[in-house]
Amino acid sequence: GAGVSQSPSNKVTEKGKDVELRCDPISGHTALYWYRQSLGQGLEFLIYFQGNSAPDKSGLPSDRFSAERTGGSVSTLTIQRTQQEDSAVYLCASSFGGGHEQFFGPGTRLTVL
Amino acid sequence: TQLLEQSPQFLSIQEGENLTVYCNSSSVFSSLQWYRQEPGEGPVLLVTVVTGGEVKKLKRLTFQFGDARKDSSLHITAAQTGDTGLYLCAGDGNDDYKLSFGAGTTVTVRA
Numbered sequence: 106g107a108g109v110s111q112s113p114s115n116k117v118t119e120k121g122k123d124v125e126l127r128c129d130p131i132s133g134h135t136a137l138y139w140y141r142q143s144l145g146q147g148l149e150f151l152i153y154f155q156g157n158s159a160p161d162k163s164g165l166p167s168d169r170f171s172a173e174r175t176g177g178s179v180s181t182l183t184i185q186r187t188q189q190e191d192s193a194v195y196l197c198a199s200s201f202g203g204g205h206e207q208f209f210g211p212g213t214r215l216t217v218l
Numbered sequence: 219t220q221l222l223e224q225s226p227q228f229l230s231i232q233e234g235e236n237l238t239v240y241c242n243s244s245s246v247f248s249s250l251q252w253y254r255q256e257p258g259e260g261p262v263l264l265v266t267v268v269t270g271g272e273v274k275k276l277k278r279l280t281f282q283f284g285d286a287r288k289d290s291s292l293h294i295t296a297a298q299t300g301d302t303g304l305y306l307c308a309g310d311g312n313d314d315y316k317l318s319f320g321a322g323t324t325v326t327v328r329a
Contacts, residue, residue: 109260136315138315140319145227145321146321147222147224147306147308147319147320147321147322148261148306148308148317148319149319150316150317150318153315153316155315161313161315161316164316196260196261198260200315203313203315204310204315206263206266207263207317208260209259209260209261209262210260211258211259211260212258212259212260
């Protein structure tokens with residue numbers, strides 16, 4: 106498939122545990138975004154990577170959240186010491202660059218018990 | 219608080235009827251996008267409007283951007299069951315990559 110892929114599709118974890126969510130962007134896309142979608146809410150911007158530039162982390166809700174992008178391709182979003190309010194769908198998107206059409210993956214549904 | 223307010227939150231209509239979804243803000247956007255999202259999938263871009271007063275048509279869907287670039291509407295003519303989904307609007311402000319999303323309108327078209 107040539108689209109954005111995310112894994113796992115579903116993750117259930119216990120409060121206090123750490124989780125890692127993975128995103129494989131479309132090949133050739135230099136920009137990568139992470140969003141969070143809670144029930145009844147729109148997408149909340151988390152972080153933006155563009156090429157080798159410093160990422161825009163302004164949307165990360167707390168220091169328990171971090172993300173990295175290795176080799177300009179795959180990205181992982183890590184949530185440490187998960188809380189119940191972290192339960193949401195985490196969406197990844199990629200594009201040819203900032204301002205270009207964003208293509209979204211299917212998301213990872215995270216449930217924190 | 220949502221930067222973009224969408225209304226209504228839910229809409230259920232019979233196949234063949236028309237519907238309109240609204241997206242309003244007090245902020246000015248350089249462009250505004252409409253997405254459709256189905257369960258278990260990510261949003262898919264339908265259209266981008268960039269000029270105040272612009273009207274774009276995509277088959278049975280008509281998108282309008284307000285003159286002041288603060289609001290937009292999506293009108294579907296003769297809705298079909300395949301139009302069922304979550305419709306999201308998103309505004310592009312000062313940063314050309316950081317989108318602000320509305321909470322979405324869940325549209326259900328009954329056969």
